[in-house]
Amino acid sequence: MSSADTNPETAAGSPPVEPGEMRLEVVVLAVSDVDRAKTFYESLGWRLDADLPVDDGYRVVQLTPPGSACSIIFGTGVTSARPGSAEGLQLSVYDIEEARADLVARGVEVSEPFHDVTGIFHHAGTDGRETGTAPGRADYGSFMSFSDPDGNGWLLQEIKTRLPGR
Structure with a gap:
């Protein structure tokens, strides 16, 4: 189940963060079913950057919308927010x-x-x-x-x- 996109043909790169800059990199989402959420976002055409089952009870999934410099992360043990609580x-x-x-x-x-x-x-x-x-x-x-x-x-x-x- 572990995967990460390290292929330079598909992985998006960006220049390093310069002094004084702040870039929005990741938005954390609360989901109730990690695999269902992963399937949904992949069905939108979003790139799967990583699916890392780090240890029991901790899994991190990261996807990026086409053309975006900001990704979403969700998983198991990633946030204590209520699933579905993000809006806007x-x-x-x-x-x-x-x-x-x-x-x-x-x-x-x-x-x-x-x-x-x-x-x-x-x-x-x-x-x-x-x-x-x-x-x-x-x-x-x-x-x-x-x-x-x-x-x-x-x-x-x-x-x-x-x-x-x-």
Whole structure:
């Protein structure tokens, strides 16, 4: 069951962290069934970086979304958080409708695209949600949501052109 991606053809590399930098590297998720979660995230096309059964009662699984510098980790003995307690985990996509079609084709139950009445970020929960993409498909304005089998909540946000400095 132990595996780690050390193939330079598939493993993503990044430059070393420079003095004064802080990079978001890993988000820890609480799951109730490690193998079910691993299967779910792999079905999304996420790269399996590691599956390490370290010792009895301690297993670490790491996966990375395509194009992301940040990974997720879950496993046995990794966190004391309640399974499914993460919400607002956000992924950026270039085309929200294309991303939705891909997730649906992979068997994921995903919301229709939505935007917030303010035209800015989105309110908590479903408050202020308007059906459909943001007017003019404005960058940062269109979202959709899905959950993993434990209920950890993910959002996808459409961004075609990033703000300066991002």
